[in-house]
Amino acid sequence: MEYLVTSAEMKRCDGNTIEHFGMPSMVLMERAALACAEELIARDKKLKEAMRPFGPVPPANRTLVAAGTGNNGGDGLAIGRLLSQAGFPVDFVLLGKEEKCSAETAAQLKILENYGYRVMRKLPEREYDIIIDSIFGIGLTRPVEGSFAEAVEYINAQDAYVLSVDIPSGIHGDTGEVMGCAVQADVTVTFGFRKLGLVLYPGARYAGKVLCADIGITQEGFLGEYPRIFTWNKEDRGFLPVRLQEGNKGTFGKVLLIAGSRGMAGACELSAAAVLKSGAGMVRAVTPESNRVIMQTALPEAMLTTYEKWTPQAEEKLREACAWANVIAVGPGFGKSPEALRILEAVLKQTMQPLIIDADALNLLSEHRELLDELIQRQQEPETRRELILTPHPGEFGRLAGKKTDEIQKEAAALTLEWAARLQAAFICKGARTLVGSPEGRLYMNLTGNSGMATAGSGDVLTGILAGLSAQGMHAFDAACAGVYLHGMAGDRAAHKKSEYGVTAGDLTLELEALFPELLKKLQ
Ligand SMILES: NC(=O)C1=CN([C@@H]2O[C@H](COP(=O)(O)OP(=O)(O)OC[C@H]3O[C@@H](n4cnc5c(N)ncnc54)[C@H](OP(=O)(O)O)[C@@H]3O)[C@@H](O)[C@H]2O)[C@@H](O)CC1
Ligand SMILES: Nc1ncnc2c1ncn2[C@@H]1O[C@H](COP(=O)(O)OP(=O)(O)O)[C@@H](O)[C@H]1O
Ligand SMILES: [K+]
Known part of the structure; x- marks a missing residue:
C-alpha cells in the first residue's frame, strides 16, 4: 500500500x-x-x-x-x-x-x-x-x-x-x-x-x-x-481471495449475472467469462431468449435463465435464479426496456445478496429516482443494508448525481466519497485513474491500466471480475479495489503484447488467466 x-x-x-x-x-x-x-x-x-x-x-x-x-x-x-x-x-x-x-x-x-x-x-x-x-x-x-x-x-x-x-x-x-x-x-x-x-x-x-x-x-x-x-503497487499481492484446497464449486460462489439485451449478447458473454476467470464457481446469466444460442456457443460453462416478455412465469424464474445466487450483478448491455426496469426493481426490492450495479442498471436508477431513493434509504438502515458496488464512468455518475461529466471529473474524489457514504457502498468512479470510495471515507486510486482499455466492453469485464471476487467472499470495498487493480493489470499485459491500439475487451479476460499464476508465484 x-x-x-x-x-x-x-x-x-x-x-x-x-x-x-x-x-x-x-x-x-x-x-x-x-x-x-x-x-x-x-x-x-x-x-x-x-x-x-x-x-x-x-x-x-x-x-x-x-x-x-x-x-x-x-x-x-x-x-x-x-x-x-x-x-x-x-x-x-x-x-x-x-x-x-x-x-x-x-x-x-x-x-x-x-x-x-x-x-x-x-x-x-x-x-x-x-x-x-x-x-x-x-x-x-x-x-x-x-x-x-x-x-x-x-x-x-x-x-x-x-x-x-x-x-x-x-x-x-x-x-x-x-x-x-x-x-x-x-x-x-x-x-x-x-x-x-x-x-x-x-x-x-x-x-x-x-x-x-x-x-x-x-x-x-x-x-x-x-x-x-492510497494505491497499490507491484509489492501488493496479498489481496487475492483465499482458495480452499477442499473447496467445491459452491464454495467459490454462485453469481447471477443479469446482462445483455436483444442484440447485446456480447456484454453478457464478456462479463460472464470474466466471472469464471476470476475464480468463481458458477455463473448463471439472465438474458433475453434471443441471446441463448450465442451464449451457449461462446461460453458453454455458463448456465442460462432467459426471458422474453415480463410475465408472472418470467418473474417466478427470476425469483428462483436470485434465490440460487450468492452474488448478483446487473447492468452490462442490459438496455432500458420495460422488462429491464421490472427486473431491476425486483432485484432491488426482493433480494439481499451482495449486488453490483453497472451500466444501464445505473442509467435506469438515474431515470427512476424513486428506485434510487428507495435504494439509498435501504442502505442507510442496518437491517436492509447489503454489500453493494456501483461502477459508473463519469457520464453515468453525472446522470446519477445530476451533474455534468466535467463537474464529476473535477470533483471526482469528493463526489466518490459522498456517494459511497450515501449508498453505503463501494463506489467506483471509472476512468484513466479509477477511484474507489468506501462509506467510511477510504479512497483508493488505481494506477494500473492504459488507454487500450478505452474500448467497448471493457467495463463489462470489470463487472464480471467484481462479481467473481465478491462470490468468493470478499467484502465490497476489498473486491472493488482488487477488481479494478486486476482489471488494469490484465489491460497492461494485453497492451504489452498488442500495443494500446490493439487491445479488445476479450483480451482482458484472456489475460486474467495469465495474471493469477504470476501473482501466485510472487506470493510464494
Ligand atoms: N523543507 C522541506 O520540507 C523540503 C522541501 N523540498 C523541496 O521544496 C519544494 C517546496 O518548496 P516551497 O514550499 O518553497 O515551494 P516551491 O515549489 O519551491 O515554490 C515556492 C515559490 O514559488 C513562488 N510561486 C508559486 N507559484 C508561482 C507562480 N505561478 N509564479 C511565480 N512564483 C510563484 C512562491 O512565491 P509566493 O507564492 O510566495 O509569491 C514561492 O516563492 C518541494 O517541491 C521540494 O522540491 C525538498 O528539499 C525536501 C525537503
Ligand atoms: N486511459 C485509460 N487508462 C486506464 N484505464 C482506462 C482508460 N480508459 C478507460 N479505462 C478503463 O476501462 C474501463 C471502461 O469501462 P466503461 O467506460 O464502462 O466501458 P464499456 O461501457 O465500453 O464497457 C474502465 O474500467 C476504465 O477505468
Ligand atoms: K520542479
Missing part, C-alpha cells in the same frame, strides 16, 4: 519531520539533491559504457540548473553543486528575485558563492545536454506567467534530457493540471511520497518516468493523520 499525497499533506509531513522530529531541513534538501544527482550520474555512466566500443568517450554532459526562489530551487542548486563536484560542467540560473529566496535556497546560493560558482540571472543563449528543472515544486500556487513561462518554454524548446525536481514546474501538485504551461520532463525524481499531480493526467504525461526517492521523510511524519488517498 502506498499513499498518494496532496501538496498540503506533503508539506505537513515535511514540516513535522523538521519541527517534531528535529531533522534539519538542509539535511533533507541535501538528501533530495543527492537522489537526483545519483540518478543523473548513473545515467551518464550507462551512456558512456554503451558508447565505449565506438571510440573515445565524449566529454561530460553540459548541464543547466534552472532554479526558482523556493525550496525546489534550493534542491536544484544543490544538485548542480553535487554534479559539478562529480565532473559535470554545470551552469546555474536563478529565476525570480533573489530577495524572495527561502532561507534554505539563500543558504544554497551562499554555498555556491563560497565555492566560487557564478549564478546567472538570465537564461543563456546556448544548448544544454541536461536541464535540471527546479523552478517550482509543490509550492506552485497560481498560473505560470511572464519570465517564468519563458523559462518553461526555453526548457521545452531545448533538445536536452530534462530532470524535474519533485514535480514538473507548472504542474499542479494536487490535480495534475497544467497551470498555464509546464515543463515536459524525461524523468521526475520526487521525494518521500508520490504527489497526486504526478499520477493524474495530464501531469502524469509531463512527468515522464517517476522515481520516488527516500530522503528520510517517512509515514511517521503524518503523526497519525494519514493522507486520504
Whole structure:
C-alpha cells in the first residue's frame, strides 16, 4: 500500500519531520539533491559504457540548473553543486528575485558563492545536454506567467534530457493540471511520497518516468493523520481471495449475472467469462431468449435463465435464479426496456445478496429516482443494508448525481466519497485513474491500466471480475479495489503484447488467466 499525497499533506509531513522530529531541513534538501544527482550520474555512466566500443568517450554532459526562489530551487542548486563536484560542467540560473529566496535556497546560493560558482540571472543563449528543472515544486500556487513561462518554454524548446525536481514546474501538485504551461520532463525524481499531480493526467504525461526517492521523510511524519488517498503497487499481492484446497464449486460462489439485451449478447458473454476467470464457481446469466444460442456457443460453462416478455412465469424464474445466487450483478448491455426496469426493481426490492450495479442498471436508477431513493434509504438502515458496488464512468455518475461529466471529473474524489457514504457502498468512479470510495471515507486510486482499455466492453469485464471476487467472499470495498487493480493489470499485459491500439475487451479476460499464476508465484 502506498499513499498518494496532496501538496498540503506533503508539506505537513515535511514540516513535522523538521519541527517534531528535529531533522534539519538542509539535511533533507541535501538528501533530495543527492537522489537526483545519483540518478543523473548513473545515467551518464550507462551512456558512456554503451558508447565505449565506438571510440573515445565524449566529454561530460553540459548541464543547466534552472532554479526558482523556493525550496525546489534550493534542491536544484544543490544538485548542480553535487554534479559539478562529480565532473559535470554545470551552469546555474536563478529565476525570480533573489530577495524572495527561502532561507534554505539563500543558504544554497551562499554555498555556491563560497565555492566560487557564478549564478546567472538570465537564461543563456546556448544548448544544454541536461536541464535540471527546479523552478517550482509543490509550492506552485497560481498560473505560470511572464519570465517564468519563458523559462518553461526555453526548457521545452531545448533538445536536452530534462530532470524535474519533485514535480514538473507548472504542474499542479494536487490535480495534475497544467497551470498555464509546464515543463515536459524525461524523468521526475520526487521525494518521500508520490504527489497526486504526478499520477493524474495530464501531469502524469509531463512527468515522464517517476522515481520516488527516500530522503528520510517517512509515514511517521503524518503523526497519525494519514493522507486520504492510497494505491497499490507491484509489492501488493496479498489481496487475492483465499482458495480452499477442499473447496467445491459452491464454495467459490454462485453469481447471477443479469446482462445483455436483444442484440447485446456480447456484454453478457464478456462479463460472464470474466466471472469464471476470476475464480468463481458458477455463473448463471439472465438474458433475453434471443441471446441463448450465442451464449451457449461462446461460453458453454455458463448456465442460462432467459426471458422474453415480463410475465408472472418470467418473474417466478427470476425469483428462483436470485434465490440460487450468492452474488448478483446487473447492468452490462442490459438496455432500458420495460422488462429491464421490472427486473431491476425486483432485484432491488426482493433480494439481499451482495449486488453490483453497472451500466444501464445505473442509467435506469438515474431515470427512476424513486428506485434510487428507495435504494439509498435501504442502505442507510442496518437491517436492509447489503454489500453493494456501483461502477459508473463519469457520464453515468453525472446522470446519477445530476451533474455534468466535467463537474464529476473535477470533483471526482469528493463526489466518490459522498456517494459511497450515501449508498453505503463501494463506489467506483471509472476512468484513466479509477477511484474507489468506501462509506467510511477510504479512497483508493488505481494506477494500473492504459488507454487500450478505452474500448467497448471493457467495463463489462470489470463487472464480471467484481462479481467473481465478491462470490468468493470478499467484502465490497476489498473486491472493488482488487477488481479494478486486476482489471488494469490484465489491460497492461494485453497492451504489452498488442500495443494500446490493439487491445479488445476479450483480451482482458484472456489475460486474467495469465495474471493469477504470476501473482501466485510472487506470493510464494
Ligand atoms: N523543507 C522541506 O520540507 C523540503 C522541501 N523540498 C523541496 O521544496 C519544494 C517546496 O518548496 P516551497 O514550499 O518553497 O515551494 P516551491 O515549489 O519551491 O515554490 C515556492 C515559490 O514559488 C513562488 N510561486 C508559486 N507559484 C508561482 C507562480 N505561478 N509564479 C511565480 N512564483 C510563484 C512562491 O512565491 P509566493 O507564492 O510566495 O509569491 C514561492 O516563492 C518541494 O517541491 C521540494 O522540491 C525538498 O528539499 C525536501 C525537503
Ligand atoms: N486511459 C485509460 N487508462 C486506464 N484505464 C482506462 C482508460 N480508459 C478507460 N479505462 C478503463 O476501462 C474501463 C471502461 O469501462 P466503461 O467506460 O464502462 O466501458 P464499456 O461501457 O465500453 O464497457 C474502465 O474500467 C476504465 O477505468
Ligand atoms: K520542479
